[in-house]
Amino acid sequence: MNTHVRAPGDLDTNAGVRAQGGPGMSIPVTAARDLRRLVVRDLRRETRVLDALIVNTALPVMIMILFVYVFGGAITTGSSGLDYIDFVVPAVLLMSGGYGAALTAVTIAEDMTGGMLDRFRTLPISGWVVPAGHVVASVIRNVASSAIALAAALLLGFRPDATPADWALVVVLVTGYVLAMSALAAVWGLLVSSSQAAGAFSFVVLFLPYVSDGIVPAETMPGPLRAFADAQPLTPIIETMRALLLDLPMGSSGAVAAVWIAGIVAVCLPAAALLFRRRTSSGR
Amino acid sequence: MNVIHSKSFTDSIVARGLTKSYGATPVLSGIDLTVPTGSLVALLGPNGSGKTTTVRILTTLLAPDGGTATVAGHDVTREGVAVRRAIGLTSQQATVDDLLTGRENLELFAGLNHLGGRRARARAQELLERFGLTDAAGRLAGTYSGGMRRRLDLAVSMVSEPPILFLDEPTTGLDPRSRAELWSVIRELLATGTTILLTTQYLEEADHLADRVVVIDGGRVVADDSPAVLKRQVGSERLAVRPARPADLPAAAAALATYGAHLDTEKGELTLAVQDPDHLRRALDSLHAAGIAVAHVELRTPTLDDVFFELTAVAA
Numbered sequence: 033m034n035t036h037v038r039a040p041g042d043l044d045t046n047a048g049v050r051a052q053g054g055p056g057m058s059i060p061v062t063a064a065r066d067l068r069r070l071v072v073r074d075l076r077r078e079t080r081v082l083d084a085l086i087v088n089t090a091l092p093v094m095i096m097i098l099f100v101y102v103f104g105g106a107i108t109t110g111s112s113g114l115d116y117i118d119f120v121v122p123a124v125l126l127m128s129g130g131y132g133a134a135l136t137a138v139t140i141a142e143d144m145t146g147g148m149l150d151r152f153r154t155l156p157i158s159g160w161v162v163p164a165g166h167v168v169a170s171v172i173r174n175v176a177s178s179a180i181a182l183a184a185a186l187l188l189g190f191r192p193d194a195t196p197a198d199w200a201l202v203v204v205l206v207t208g209y210v211l212a213m214s215a216l217a218a219v220w221g222l223l224v225s226s227s228q229a230a231g232a233f234s235f236v237v238l239f240l241p242y243v244s245d246g247i248v249p250a251e252t253m254p255g256p257l258r259a260f261a262d263a264q265p266l267t268p269i270i271e272t273m274r275a276l277l278l279d280l281p282m283g284s285s286g287a288v289a290a291v292w293i294a295g296i297v298a299v300c301l302p303a304a305a306l307l308f309r310r311r312t313s314s315g316r
Numbered sequence: 317m318n319v320i321h322s323k324s325f326t327d328s329i330v331a332r333g334l335t336k337s338y339g340a341t342p343v344l345s346g347i348d349l350t351v352p353t354g355s356l357v358a359l360l361g362p363n364g365s366g367k368t369t370t371v372r373i374l375t376t377l378l379a380p381d382g383g384t385a386t387v388a389g390h391d392v393t394r395e396g397v398a399v400r401r402a403i404g405l406t407s408q409q410a411t412v413d414d415l416l417t418g419r420e421n422l423e424l425f426a427g428l429n430h431l432g433g434r435r436a437r438a439r440a441q442e443l444l445e446r447f448g449l450t451d452a453a454g455r456l457a458g459t460y461s462g463g464m465r466r467r468l469d470l471a472v473s474m475v476s477e478p479p480i481l482f483l484d485e486p487t488t489g490l491d492p493r494s495r496a497e498l499w500s501v502i503r504e505l506l507a508t509g510t511t512i513l514l515t516t517q518y519l520e521e522a523d524h525l526a527d528r529v530v531v532i533d534g535g536r537v538v539a540d541d542s543p544a545v546l547k548r549q550v551g552s553e554r555l556a557v558r559p560a561r562p563a564d565l566p567a568a569a570a571a572l573a574t575y576g577a578h579l580d581t582e583k584g585e586l587t588l589a590v591q592d593p594d595h596l597r598r599a600l601d602s603l604h605a606a607g608i609a610v611a612h613v614e615l616r617t618p619t620l621d622d623v624f625f626e627l628t629a630v631a632a
Contacts, residue, residue, distance in 0.1 A: 062430065069427045077415040080456065147407030150377055151472070154405045155428050156397065 059158075066157045070165025071172070074139065078173060087135065088173050092128035092181035099124055099247070100188050110249035114278070118192075121185045122273035123246025126209055126266065127238065128181035129174040133213035134234035136170040137221035141230035144222065144311060160305035163218045167301070170214035171207060178206045198276040205276075208293040209269055213237055215300035222307035246270040265292035325389055328353040328480050328511040329374060333383035336369055336535075343369045345535040346383065349513075353479075356502070356512040358526035360519065366535040367515040368408065371484050374513070375405045388480055404473035404481045408488065410465040411472075414458030418449050418468050421457055422475060429476035443471040447501060463494025470501060481505065483514040487521060499524055520617070523547070554616045555596060558585040560609035571606040575599045590615065 078084050104116040112119060140163060143149060152162050182190075194202070220233045241247055243257055244266035250258050261267055268288035275282035329351035336344040344366045351357040359367050372378035374385055376396040385392045388402035412421050422440035431439055444453045447467045452460060457468055466486060473481060483502070487495045502525055506512060516522055522529045523543045531539040531546070539546060559568050562584050569579045569586060575595070577588040590596045596615075603610060 065430075066428055069424060073413065073416065073420075073424055076420065077413070080415045147409045147411030148413070150372075150375070150405060150407045151411045151425075153377055154375055154400050154403060155425070156401050156430065156476075157428055 063158050063161055066161045067165055067168065070161060071169045074166060074169030075172065077139075078169075084135070088132050088177045089180060091131065092124075092177045093184040095127055096121075096124050096181050096184040096188060100185075103247075107248055110251050112249065114274075117185065117188060117190050118278055119274070120247060121182075121190050121192075122270045122277065123241045123244070123266075124185065125178045125181050125206055125273070126246070126269065127241050129178040129206060129210040130213050130237045130241075131234055132174040132177050133170050133210045134217050134237035135231075136166050136214045137217035137224075137230040137233040138227050139170075140166045140218050140221035141224060141227040145227065149311065159309045163222065163304040163308045164301070167211065167214045167218055167304070170217070171211050174210045174214070175203075175207050178210070192277040193279040194277050198279075202273055202276050205269060205273055205289065205293075208290075208297070212293045212296035212300070215297055215304060218304040219300050219307060222304060222311060240264065240266050241270075244270060265289070265296075268292065325353045327351060329357075329385070329387050329513055331370070331374065331383065331385040334370065334373055334380050334385060335382040336366075336373065336378070336380050343535050344373075344380070347532065347535070348537055348540075349530055351511055351513050352527075353511050354506075354509050355527040356506050356514060356525050357528045357530060358522035359513065359515040359530050359532060360517070360522045361515075361532040362517060365532045367532065368484055369535075370532070371405075371482050371513070371515060375403055375482055376400055401476075402478060402480055404476065404478035406466075406469050406473045406481070406483045406486055408484045410462075410469040412457045412460075412465060412468050415456060417454050417456055418460070418464075419444060419453040421468060421472055425472045426475040431475070439475055443474060446504075447471040448497070461494070463490055463497060466490060466494065466498055467501060470498070474505070479509070480511045481513075483512060485515050485517065488517065495521075553590045554587050555590050555599065556585050556587045556612075556614045556616060557600075557603065557610055558583075558612040559603075560611040564608045567606060568603060568608050571602045571608065572599055575602075585612070 078088070099120045100117050104120070107116055109116055109119040143152070143162065143166070153159075217233050217237075221230045224230050224232075243253075244250070244261050244264055246266060250261040250267065253261060268285040269292065271285035272282060272289045274280055275285065327350050329349065331347055331349040334344050334347040334349075335342070347366065347370055349357070349359070349370070359370060361367050369378065373380045374387055374392060376392050376399050379393055387399045390398040390402070392399050412418075413424070416424065419440050422443055423436050426436035426439045427433075444450045447470065449464065449468060449471065452464060457465065460468060470483070470486065486502070487498055490498065499521070502512065502514070506525075514521075514525065526543055529539070529541065529543050529546055530537055557568065557572075559565055565579065565581070565584060565586070569577060572586055572588060575588045575598075577586045577599075579586055588599065590599075600610075600613070
């Protein structure tokens with residue numbers, strides 16, 4: 033009784049339904065389609081939650097106005113000699129995308145509570161597509177948030193000096209940062225046991241830019257904070273963006289930023305997939 | 317439809333000696349379970365008896381510490397993917413996406429079961445009709461009533477037309493009407509050949525739906541039989557009669573003597589075990605024939621407590 037023998041002449045109307053990818057479809061194609069379905073689900077959910085929409089659309093504009101008009105008058109940009117708006121735009125672009133990306137921890141933690149997890153686990157899909165779906169949807173949403181923040185900056189008087197190639201690199205950098213934060217958030221969301229705890233991650237991501245070279249020059253900070261600012265990933269990412277947008281010398285920051293982003297993504301994406309699988313096989 | 321696919325097995329679910337502990341706490345201490353293809357077996361037990369743990373092992377969500385289990389002929393620990401393709405699961409909490417409409421939920425999970433776009437839409441429509449959700453199809457699932465959520469949940473579990481369905485306490489927390497509606501949906505699934513393992517805390521539910529009832533308590537099977545046999549073992553329903561005039565009690569007792577009535581002078585009532593509806597009718601007829609006016613008649617169903625009391629007493 034261990035093999036599934038079908039009597040000759042039996043019509044299996046379900047064969048195509050349950051076959052892993054349907055007839056003639058390779059596993060990567062199937063996984064890509066599953067991923068697309070989960071991304072669409074996530075984006076659809078977004079449009080139905082008012083506060084999520086506000087986070088992604090109004091918040092970037094508000095942060096930009098806050099920094100340019102409220103703090104802008106009081107902060108000097110130190111030895112860089114830049115206008116404050118030019119100085120702060122890269123950090124605000126990252127904050128705008130980063131906050132929403134951090135909320136990926138919450139959306140993924142919500143999928144891990146209740147029976148939704150069991151539902152996903154009993155589906156004939158690869159385990160990694162569920163966390164990946166959240167991450168990809170987060171990248172789409174939050175890169176859009178950064179774009180909104182950029183539009184606000186241009187309206188408020190930000191005048192970049194960048195070639196199309198520079199712009200392309202800025203897009204890559206922002207997308208990479210949002211991807212890295214989303215992947216990190218996914219790992220956090222899979223490690224904690226409640227969506228409240230998952231929400232704590234957004235404070236970390238929101239706080240990091242303050243202790244970087246992004247909002248005030250790191251040279252004005254006391255020693256230990258300055259050391260942290262110089263060592264953390266946001267400083268090289270922001271400096272690279274400044275160099276690209278304002279046509280300044282980049283130095284080594286571009287390479288350092290790329291290593292940080294690639295490193296976080298390379299560690300966190302597989303970790304998220306692994307954790308997702310672990311959460312259920314040993315779970316309650 | 318499903319009949320064809322499940323035909324090849326005599327028993328769709330077979331578990332032998334399943335054990336599982338969480339830390340030092342044993343949850344299952346050797347569960348044996350057989351669900352013949354096309355039948356419904358109810359796993360009856362109180363909270364914490366191991367029902368959900370058993371279901372989680374059989375649906376590949378949890379690895380057992382010991383014992384073996386095959387579902388649709390596939391080993392649950394070694395052939396998880398094959399098992400998952402043959403099963404649908406409805407967990408204790410209704411698991412639908414509250415921020416999607418009923419139709420979107422069905423289309424999403426139809427897609428994730430690899431039905432193509434047009435087939436996914438057709439399947440969603442078919443299930444909405446079958447589960448009485450057509451009018452609510454365009455509303456967010458978060459606005460559904462408890463009964464509607466359960467039905468949507470069950471519909472989602474059925475998108476891939478699994479030949480084997482696991483229902484973990486499907487009616488817990490539902491009002492009587494929603495429960496009855498869900499029961500009729502479950503009966504329909506059974507009629508189309510789906511094999512079902514259902515867990516419940518309600519004896520009545522097991523009695524209504526199951527071909528066979530497996531009673532578990534403390535991670536052990538304490539009984540495994542048809543509902544009829546179980547009820548006989550536990551004792552049937554009891555009829556309690558109170559005459560309008562207390563003075564009629566002795567006469568009533570005499571009239572019902574042949575029915576094995578027991579006189580409770582303290583409560584002023586007579587109780588007797590009911591064997592079948594006709595038996596009940598004849599008993600009441602005899603009272604009428606003896607000219608005794610009756611103030612109160614009550615049928616008392618044995619409760620789950622009675623079942624456990626009886627069965628664990630027998631086992632011990």
